Amino acid sequence: MNLHKNITKFAAILVLLSTMGACKSTKSITGGEVNSRLTAKSIVNAHYSNQSNFKTLRGRVKIDYANGDDAQGVNVSLRMEKDKVIWMSAPLGVVKAHITPNKVSFYNKLQNEYFDGDFSYLSELLGTELDFEKVQNLLLGNAVLDLRKEKFNTEVYNGHYQLKPKKAQELFKILFQLEPKNFKIATQEISQPESERQLKAKYTYQDISGNVLPDEIKITAEEAGELTTIDLVFRNLELNKTMSFPYKVPKGYEKITLK
Numbered sequence: 707m708n709l710h711k712n713i714t715k716f717a718a719i720l721v722l723l724s725t726m727g728a729c730k731s732t733k734s735i736t737g738g739e740v741n742s743r744l745t746a747k748s749i750v751n752a753h754y755s756n757q758s759n760f761k762t763l764r765g766r767v768k769i770d771y772a773n774g775d776d777a778q779g780v781n782v783s784l785r786m787e788k789d790k791v792i793w794m795s796a797p798l799g800v801v802k803a804h805i806t807p808n809k810v811s812f813y814n815k816l817q818n819e820y821f822d823g824d825f826s827y828l829s830e831l832l833g834t835e836l837d838f839e840k841v842q843n844l845l846l847g848n849a850v851l852d853l854r855k856e857k858f859n860t861e862v863y864n865g866h867y868q869l870k871p872k873k874a875q876e877l878f879k880i881l882f883q884l885e886p887k888n889f890k891i892a893t894q895e896i897s898q899p900e901s902e903r904q905l906k907a908k909y910t911y912q913d914i915s916g917n918v919l920p921d922e923i924k925i926t927a928e929e930a931g932e933l934t935t936i937d938l939v940f941r942n943l944e945l946n947k948t949m950s951f952p953y954k955v956p957k958g959y960e961k962i963t964l965k
Contacts, residue, residue: 739886740862740865745860746857749860749884750853750854750869753848753849753853753884753889753890753891754853756918758917758919760917760945761945761946762785762788762946762947762949763785763786763943763944764784764786764944764949765784765940766781766782766783766784767781767938767940767941768780768781768939768940769937769938771935772934772936773932773933773934774932781941782794782795782796783795783796785949788842789807790806793951801813801814801815803953804951806838807837807839809823809824810824813959815956818958818959818960819961820960821961821962822961823963825838844894844907844925845923845938846919846920847911847919847920848890849891849894850896853882857872858870858871858872859871865886866885866893867883867884868882868883869883869884879897879899880894880896881895882894882895885911888911891907892908892909893906894906894907901930902928902930904926904929905928906926906927907923907924908924917945920938920940921940922937922938922939923936
């Protein structure tokens, strides 16, 4: 990927991915035995009782992005206050971003331009409707959709609890697999067959001071045969430190519209 040529699209990718919360990597969590007698309701309840609990995050994340012949790897500085704000900076401050539940904003120095808007472009980029909460859930290893509002059939598949809706959705197909040790998401898929769209995320986990958080995430997004892959690995991150989120678009930058 030519970073100068594609910086606007890549900036949007970085804004999306910077919503992840984690901490300094420790031994990856593996193992756990499935209990085939567990009901879908018990599995769902266990998932929600094991949500991560932290206030702030800072550190770095290694992002590898590929789309067709375009590929890019970058280390990003990250600060986050859970549920409220995410601040991100690419190397040398080439791209800086500030995202809240109400607004997505970023600017890049290579083209002297900035973006202020909502989640519409990010939704289009990954082929499914997104908001702050859905993106945060996607990247924390939580179910993107509220599992408590759906009735599921359950089965054991590849050592995981697999949940499929009892009633088929008209426009969407969804599937969730939960790992048995902590009932976190192992894989989640959302597809729109008529639009030829599919979003899939696969996870491995680590234990950070009692918080079960992703260690690595592999995201695959497909739309009309076009495939985008995004891999994330987290490094040197710290939880619950005091921090600020300075962000100001430089004077003279041109506001852009993303389509």
